[in-house]
Amino acid sequence: SGIIIIKKIQHFKKIKTLILSFIWKNQRARIRLSLLHLYHDEGGLKCPNIMWYYWAAQLRSIRYYFSTTDAPQWTEMENRVLSPSLPLNILSDSEANLLKKTTNPIVKNMVKVRYNTKKFMKEPVTLSQLSPIWANQEFKPGRADAVFKQWALNGLGKIQDLFTAGSDDMMSFETLQYKYNIHRKYFFKYLQLRNFIQKKQSNLLKPFKSKLEVLVTEDSSKKGAISQFYNLLASNSSENSTIKLEAWRKDLEINLSLEEWRSVCIKAQKQTINLRLRILQYKWLMRVYITPVKLNKYNPDIPDTCTKCNEEKGTLFHCIWECRVIQSFWNAVTQTLKDIISKSLTQEPAFLILGIYPNYPKYAKSP
Numbered sequence: 001s002g003i004i005i006i007k008k009i010q011h012f013k014k015i016k017t018l019i020l021s022f023i024w025k026n027q028r029a030r031i032r033l034s035l036l037h038l039y040h041d042e043g044g045l046k047c048p049n050i051m052w053y054y055w056a057a058q059l060r061s062i063r064y065y066f067s068t069t070d071a072p073q074w075t076e077m078e079n080r081v082l083s084p085s086l087p088l089n090i091l092s093d094s095e096a097n098l099l100k101k102t103t104n105p106i107v108k109n110m111v112k113v114r115y116n117t118k119k120f121m122k123e124p125v126t127l128s129q130l131s132p133i134w135a136n137q138e139f140k141p142g143r144a145d146a147v148f149k150q151w152a153l154n155g156l157g158k159i160q161d162l163f164t165a166g167s168d169d170m171m172s173f174e175t176l177q178y179k180y181n182i183h184r185k186y187f188f189k190y191l192q193l194r195n196f197i198q199k200k201q202s203n204l205l206k207p208f209k210s211k212l213e214v215l216v217t218e219d220s221s222k223k224g225a226i227s228q229f230y231n232l233l234a235s236n237s238s239e240n241s242t243i244k245l246e247a248w249r250k251d252l253e254i255n256l257s258l259e260e261w262r263s264v265c266i267k268a269q270k271q272t273i274n275l276r277l278r279i280l281q282y283k284w285l286m287r288v289y290i291t292p293v294k295l296n297k298y299n300p301d302i303p304d305t306c307t308k309c310n311e312e313k314g315t316l317f318h319c320i321w322e323c324r325v326i327q328s329f330w331n332a333v334t335q336t337l338k339d340i341i342s343k344s345l346t347q348e349p350a351f352l353i354l355g356i357y358p359n360y361p362k363y364a365k366s367p
């Protein structure tokens, strides 16, 4: 995964087309793939997203760049592609500049992945806590200054070293002098540094540290890195199933909370090991069934009336609940349930369709 370079976005599009035609047997997709990528509680089916996996694998490799111990041999080779080292460059220069600086295809790809994932995570491209001071490509006084280099050797190498842990305020020059053994004649350099930070982010507060940044700079020997990166990317998907929730709220005329909806979605995947039943419940929740109303929209020659009663409009809710023909089925279901539990039971669609237990304790599932 560290070697394969997928250069063109078209390749991912091709893979997506293949997955879609496999899932929907070459027919029109009834649920967006981006929704299927989500986790169960969000209304997805955990369908793998190949691009996120690819990114996650590359990010795992990028993690080695920042590793001070146990880094594999190749990191040394790639670090030397740029001067000063690649990690310093990658944290202090723009994507366009970095791509111009090297012809090494692997390094170029890493740079692209890093910036693409930053964009995907909607991370601001401003100063980072991890940005270097010495050798920072955007901080002109720090680029090649021997004094800043000495500061770095003394422990003042990154922007975050200017701040006390747990505080957002920059340390005073006196504190830094004491902490990093800096001579007081360098006060001007401290001012240059302050000025740079002020310009970059229009304040002097500690820069933001994103989840992606935290993960990228974690100990590279830790296991499960690809899953961690994948989960982080997946959790940032702009896709959600709220539109389905809204439709159920309207049909059931109840104010279904997001929490309830999440548990309904999880229940659809967890309450049975029978795959057929699971997919059936999922299709209900996601409202994928082709109803007469939908068919009528594709083709006006097809009537939009319910095919069971031939009277009412064949909306999804009518077809699975309101129709008098289907109601006799639900009557039988409720009667059977009553016989089994020997208790009275109201016939509620929220319970029978979505699996939300009626709101009285005696029927509530014990925790």
Ligand SMILES: [Zn+2]
Residues within 6 Å of the ligand: 306, 307, 308, 309, 310, 311, 312, 318, 319, 322, 323, 324, 325
């Ligand atoms: Zn009907």
